[in-house]
Amino acid sequence: MTTSQDLTLRAGIHSEIGRLREVVVHRPGRELDRLTPDNAAGLLFDDVLWAERARREHDEFAGVMRGHGVRVHLFEELLAQALATDGGRSFAVERVCTGRRFGAALARELRALFLDTDPALLAGYLIGGVVKSDLGTLGGGSVAWQSLGADDFVLAPLPNTLFQRDNAAWIGRAVAVNPMARAARSRESINTRTVYRHHPLFAGAGFEIVYGDDDLDHAPATLEGGDIHVIGDGVAMVGMGERTTPMGMEALARRLFEGGHARRVLAVELPKARSTMHLDTVLTMVDVATFVAYPYFDQAAARVWLLTPDGRGRECHPAGGRRARPWSRRRPLHDLPHPA
């Protein structure tokens, strides 16, 4: 059960460890059923998941959160509700059905079809993907269509919708709709923007989208929410590694400062490897000055910069030198010394 219809939203994230009141999660859908040994790696999965089991586990998890008084919003429902508005539907359809993605002839037909599709079914298509046989007879003059087999994807599935934290991140009352580093996840932003722009739940929620809510190609200034930790007291920590680049981090920091959403950003360099894909892969904040750390992440070797609203980013060296005295083992991260 979701209460997304209730139009009062307590929106904002002010720390990693405060009380959770509202959460957006995605219940695994058809996109997970569509993972195969052949396409898993391209869709950024190490293996094929047991989708039915994932759904059961998801339902239990959501139930536990509800039991603690958390209002749980299911992303696919939010998307369907946003697509039920005229503005939301045309916003999404225009951006998904482009000539570049499908060729002009098929794009035109898909646009007409999707504008006329039931919102819940369309939300399922936009997340779960579409194979040729889902659509019946289409594409009279389209070579792109004719060249597809019955089981080929017309529209690829987005199985990483599961990782809701990555595509949209809240920092205080600021939202970044993140330009994703991998092509397999880039379409997630269209779905997320559709929800934030067109779902009535967010209409009066008093937040500002500070990054990514446009049709620009932001690469190489990519940014993923798993790299963003809201430490508290106006400080955000951003990992830079395989997915988030220094340019993406700087763009976010500048927008956060301009909007008064943060007073400090700590940028932490991560090894560019899958095992340290995001900051939240290696560090989890569990109390005001306590993190659980991935043991193979060499904290002492990590370079850290402090960015301030004057537009400067300065590397932080703890007293005695970075290697001589690993700050991360002695001080809470939000207590880093100010650079000289």
Ligand SMILES: NC(=O)NCCC[C@H](N)C(=O)O
């Ligand atoms: N924040 C996270 O832990 N995100 C995990 C993302 C995994 C996903 N398969 C990806 O490669 O993007």
